[in-house]
Amino acid sequence: MSKTPKFNTVSGAYIYSLAILRLYDWWVLTISNRFAWQCPTKSVLLPFFQKYLRRSHLDIGVGTGYYLARSALPHDQEITLLDLNGNSLKMARDRISSLNPCLVREDILNPGNQLEGRMFDSISLFYLLHCLPGAMSEKMKATLDFLLHHLAPNGVIYGATILGEETNHNWLGSRLIGLYNKKGIFDNRHDSRVDLEAALRDRFLEVEVQVHGKVALFSARMPKRMFGT
Ligand SMILES: C[S@@+](CC[C@H](N)C(=O)[O-])C[C@H]1O[C@@H](n2cnc3c(N)ncnc32)[C@H](O)[C@@H]1O
Numbered sequence: 001m002s003k004t005p006k007f008n009t010v011s012g013a014y015i016y017s018l019a020i021l022r023l024y025d026w027w028v029l030t031i032s033n034r035f036a037w038q039c040p041t042k043s044v045l046l047p048f049f050q051k052y053l054r055r056s057h058l059d060i061g062v063g064t065g066y067y068l069a070r071s072a073l074p075h076d077q078e079i080t081l082l083d084l085n086g087n088s089l090k091m092a093r094d095r096i097s098s099l100n101p102c103l104v105r106e107d108i109l110n111p112g113n114q115l116e117g118r119m120f121d122s123i124s125l126f127y128l129l130h131c132l133p134g135a136m137s138e139k140m141k142a143t144l145d146f147l148l149h150h151l152a153p154n155g156v157i158y159g160a161t162i163l164g165e166e167t168n169h170n171w172l173g174s175r176l177i178g179l180y181n182k183k184g185i186f187d188n189r190h191d192s193r194v195d196l197e198a199a200l201r202d203r204f205l206e207v208e209v210q211v212h213g214k215v216a217l218f219s220a221r222m223p224k225r226m227f228g229t
Contacts, residue, residue, distance in 0.1 A: 006110060007133050008133060009132065009133060011185060012186070013085045013088075013107075013131070015183075016063070017087055018087050018091065021063070024066075025064055025066055029041040035172055036170065036176050037162055037173060037213050037215050038173075038215075039160070039213035039214065045126070045160055045217075046070055048217050049124060050067075050071050052122050052156045052158045053071060053073075054120075054121030054122035054155070054156070055074075055077060055121055056119070056120050057080070057120060057122045058082060059080070059092075060083070060108055060123065060124065060125050061108070061125060061127065061131065062088050063088055064091050064092060065081070065091060065092025065093070065094075067124070068095070069092075075099075078102075079096065079099050079101040080103075080104060081101050081102070082104040082106050083105065083106075084106065084107045084108070086105055089105060108128070108132070108142075109134075109139065109142045109143065115149075115150050119150055119151065121154070122155060122156050123147055123151060123155065123156070125157070125160075126159050126160050127161065127162070128159065128161070129143070129159065129161035129196075130161045130162045131185065131186060134187065136191050136192065136199060137198070137199055140195075140199030141199065144199065144200075144203050148203065148223050154221075156220065156221045157220045158218060159217075160215050160216065160217045160218070161188070161191065161216055161218075162177075162188055162191075163191055163193060163214055163215065164188045165177070165189050166192050173214055193211055196209060196216055196218060197209045200218060200220045203220070203224055204220035204221060204222055204223055205222040206222045207219070207221075208220075
């Protein structure tokens, strides 16, 4: 008998058809990041992505694979792409095909065992959390409790997520937040920096969270359960 999923994650992933993904870099990474979320891709998000990237890397919620495609990666770089949506996996894989990435079609909130026994030096979650359903504490618990099994002892989990209504979105941002939450593409109305940081501090000794525009950029290292507190 199949397990009933704890979270309904379909809405946050189904939208990414190949047609939508062809527009994604322009609409999200160029227009929305600049004018709605006020967190530019090239000068803020891309350098942040590259800063923590290690040799064995797991990217979750891959979209079009933009960040990996724009990074100068060594030939021995090991990349695993995990996404619920097969179109995202295909587009991202095609963009970094020379690295021969490993593809995992998996729901991060209702994970199976495809990563069984695998450990990563770095794990990125860029613009994933705001797509996941549930309160920040719930979605972080499910995500981190799973990922902690796959983070190498000196590894880092990092990412970026668009915050909810607490950040006083501008006219365009408010309209997009309203529309995307109504359609279920986002579930982030109540996502706050405080709840994000609390979820990370519950599980890690070293945590950094900074807000740029309407986006929280975070990194976490040294899981408490490995480093004994
Ligand atoms: C907004 S895109 C982010 C793309 C890219 N990381 C970026 O920052 O531009 C969200 C991605 O997360 C994936 N996704 C949404 N819900 C998911 C889930 N429950 N499990 C795994 N992937 C999911 C979507 O299919 C999509 O590829």
